[in-house]
Amino acid sequence: MTGFSDDSDDAKTALTLEFTRDAIAELENIHARIAEDSLERADKIAAAIKRTCSLLLTSPKMGRPLPDGTRKVTKKPWIIVYDLLPTGPMVLHVFDSRQDWQARLLN
Numbered sequence: 713m714t715g716f717s718d719d720s721d722d723a724k725t726a727l728t729l730e731f732t733r734d735a736i737a738e739l740e741n742i743h744a745r746i747a748e749d750s751l752e753r754a755d756k757i758a759a760a761i762k763r764t765c766s767l768l769l770t771s772p773k774m775g776r777p778l779p780d781g782t783r784k785v786t787k788k789p790w791i792i793v794y795d796l797l798p799t800g801p802m803v804l805h806v807f808d809s810r811q812d813w814q815a816r817l818l819n
Contacts, residue, residue: 727800735803768801
């Protein structure tokens with residue numbers, strides 16, 4: 713978990729970034745597929761996706777809204793679908809935009 717806090721008088725409680733089991737499994741699958749060719753490249757891509765997710769702590773509304781009320785942010789070609797909870801952003805899914813991610817989201 714990653715936290716963010718502000719020491720000012722009107723500071724909100726610390727936000728946390730969380731991942732669902734699905735999002736963790738999807739990120740692990742992305743890493744495993746890429747690692748078949750290059751472990752170094754897989755590590756770099758996984759780290760880039762996680763950095764993008766971490767940005768949600770300071771800019772939670774940076775993504776585009778989806779019809780169901782969730783949001784998405786892109787780290788090409790990866791799509792990160794997340795929800796805004798009172799405690800902070802919750803990453804729901806990490807999809808490859810070159811696949812039919814919208815159909816997978818509906819399932």
